[in-house]
Ligand SMILES: Nc1ncnc2c1ncn2[C@@H]1O[C@H](COP(=O)(O)OP(=O)(O)OP(=O)(O)O)[C@@H](O)[C@H]1O
């Protein structure tokens with residue numbers, strides 16, 4: 001799936017954690033490509049490996065995790081072939097990240113303005129104080145934060161303000177890719193929406209690509225140009241966001257996610273939860289990881305693990321969809 | 332087909348090592364420590380010294396104070412560690428010195444531990460007036476320089492028996508440890524899990540014993556180990572300055588006599604070395620056990636040492652049946 005024009009290419013990446021129980025495959029043979037200026041939304045339930053994927057892209061995996069297969073390249077440069085020094089200069093300049101909680105990423109004992117300056121001190125040592133100051137103020141106005149807040153400490157700002165500042169910091173060096181791991185999860189619904197609009201607006205101005213990670217399908221479909229659905233470390237469905245909500249087919253897991261979003265129907269709310277329990281990544285079931293929870297599962301699903309195949313405008317890793325497509329094709 | 336056989340890799344990972352045992356009890360730790368290389372080495376050295384101390388009368392071969400040997404003999408078959416300038420057997424001195432240095436070390440650290448716990452830990456949990464008084468008391472003790480205080484006390488009591496040494500060292504050495512334990516209690520007592528326990532109606536005693544102490548055990552043990560080492564160093568310091576019992580034999584007094592007898596001028600390295608090495612090796616054994624304890628009680632350190640990225644990659648490739656460089 002390597003695409004020469006893509007900003008981010010993830011090629012058959014597999015990440016495992018060594019844990020007390022054994023090897024956990026948190027990211028399992030994932031391939032992705034994000035084109036310049038596109039927003040890829042990654043959605044899936046808790047523990048499916050979204051954050052691990054984000055960390056793998058940033059080469060920020062925890063010490064007991066390893067990218068054991070595959071390649072991850074940003075702007076055509078393999079993140080895992082860089083020396084520590086190259087990586088230090090590459091990260092943030094070309095690919096940056098927004099974390100779930102800015103309270104943990106902003107240093108509590110340093111005013112936010114000072115932390116902003118540090119980014120430029122490290123990456124743009126030739127810039128003068130005045131230039132840096134001007135640049136920071138531009139960035140802040142982009143996320144609609146008043147420059148006087150620069151002298152504040154993180155705990156003196158609201159969650160929404162902190163997240164805006166974190167976004168401004170992420171785009172400080174004009175990266176081509178920003179990875180956002182649940183950037184709005186710690187915020188209330190109204191602020192969440194504001195931040196999403198902010199991201200979209202800034203993204204339209206700056207044209208950076210985004211990997212937007214969330215467990216909330218509505219948020220993802222609101223902001224993304226492409227949507228990838230993850231289950232048990234695998235991408236089970238990926239397609240353009242434009243058609244996503246109205247698409248004819250969905251992977252049974254995606255369908256479950258869609259059904260679990262509250263809908264206002266004639267009789268009021270209907271919510272359907274996905275039955276069964278989340279998968280065990282250390283002792284994966286044989287066959288398709290989703291089959292124990294899938295109502296459409298048949299013998300093929302128990303025997304082997306499906307791989308992503310194009311059906312219509314999307315790609316699915318589902319034997320049932322393939323079968324139905326084949327039946328249609330053959331009459 | 333990788334999905335089906337993932338379980339097999341478990342044999343390449345330390346399946347039965349640390350993490351398995353519930354490590355909140357002392358007993359669980361001991362089980363886990365047994366498998367830690369650092370702990371093993373540290374423990375063997377430690378037990379070696381203890382045995383030497385206990386068996387001193389049996390293994391010393393000569394009296395440590397007898398002066399009837401040829402002076403300044405290098406190590407030989409009769410005198411394994413050579414002899415001193417006064418014609419004493421260095422090996423006998425080392426063996427007996429181990430015994431008295433360890434006795435002072437353990438005794439003094441028991442006294443300072445008692446003080447550190449009673450003055451530092453308990454008042455900190457309940458807070459309030461008593462805590463403020465005790466904290467002030469501790470802080471005053473911390474700023475009094477330890478060595479001069481010990482020197483003054485030792486010179487003043489004019490009694491250099493082993494028990495006096497223990498008491499002087501114990502009473503001057505508790506303050507720093509009390510402060511560390513107090514600080515830890517202060518951070519723990521307001522943690523969410525302690526509040527959660529309080530909300531479920533747990534009594535103070537239960538919280539202290541079941542919520543706080545398990546989280547402090549490693550710090551407490553570290554404090555104990557450094558207490559012992561500190562006491563041995565303090566004893567050696569006092570002896571070296573001639574303030575101890577110079578008719579007795581300890582690592583410190585060996586250094587004192589070696590220094591005063593011109594061991595270096597005479598090239599008698601065998602006279603100088605054993606006292607210093609005894610202190611250094613015993614300290615190393617405590618430090619090794621302490622590092623191991625850190626790893627055992629801190630899950631993150633533990634994972635880093637047992638589950639390195641290389642091992643994970645190797646385990647993965649072993650599972651996939653590929654040869655891997
Ligand atoms: N440090 C770690 N050591 C061992 N296993 C880990 C570690 N971190 C994560 N895992 C495992 O890897 C899997 C994926 O975790 P990850 O954090 O990527 O999930 P996630 O999709 O981001 O979930 P969430 O929505 O809750 O943030 C989980 O099953 C988790 O148990």
Ligand SMILES: [Mg+2]
Pocket residue numbers: 050051052181
């Ligand atoms: Mg996550």
